[in-house]
Amino acid sequence: xxxxxxxxxxxxxxxxxxxxxxxxxxxxxxxxxxxxxxxxxxxxxxxxxxxxxxxxxxxxxxxxxxxxxxxxxxxxxxxxxxxxxxxxxxxxxxxxxxxxxxxxxxxxxxxxxxxxxxxxxxxxxxxxxxxxxxxxxxxxxxxxxxxxxxxxxxxxxxxxxxxxxxxxx
Numbered sequence: 001x002x003x004x005x006x007x008x009x010x011x012x013x014x015x016x017x018x019x020x021x022x023x024x025x026x027x028x029x030x031x032x033x034x035x036x037x038x039x040x041x042x043x044x045x046x047x048x049x050x051x052x053x054x055x056x057x058x059x060x061x062x063x064x065x066x067x068x069x070x071x072x073x074x075x076x077x078x079x080x081x082x083x084x085x086x087x088x089x090x091x092x093x094x095x096x097x098x099x100x101x102x103x104x105x106x107x108x109x110x111x112x113x114x115x116x117x118x119x120x121x122x123x124x125x126x127x128x129x130x131x132x133x134x135x136x137x138x139x140x141x142x143x144x145x146x147x148x149x150x151x152x153x154x155x156x157x158x159x160x161x162x163x164x165x166x167x168x169x
Contacts, residue, residue: 063146076151078110092140
């Protein structure tokens with residue numbers, strides 16, 4: 001479904017094979033198959049690794065839509081190339097990891113902070129922070145994928161059996 005929607009939209013813009021384009025949260029590479037415009041998507045396994053298999057993209061998209069519906073929230077778009085501010089205490093799979101949408105996305109930043117509860121580092125000290133793309137975070141820790149489109153003020157904590165979603169306004 002998202003593949004067809006993206007193709008239709010990109011055709012209307014005059015997109016050409018060899019270009020990359022964003023659609024929703026995703027980035028696609030335009031290709032040509034049998035003389036027709038076609039798409040490849042990042043495979044969510046490694047950096048700059050593309051595939052024609054859209055199963056993962058469809059699953060991510062469905063999960064993102066389900067979270068937005070559950071929260072009765074409108075998406076606040078960002079994309080997988082944009083960056084989040086991360087505590088250096090955070091590592092993929094951290095049992096006390098959380099994410100909080102601290103602001104809207106701009107050209108480079110997604111507006112997300114990723115950290116850990118009871119962080120031993122002083123997160124007010126910039127030396128204890130790093131910048132990571134949402135794609136880098138997502139391929140190493142897939143727990144984050146359903147939540148990237150939540151709007152400013154949302155916090156998702158991964159410490160329990162199920163993620164805890166809280167609107168902090």
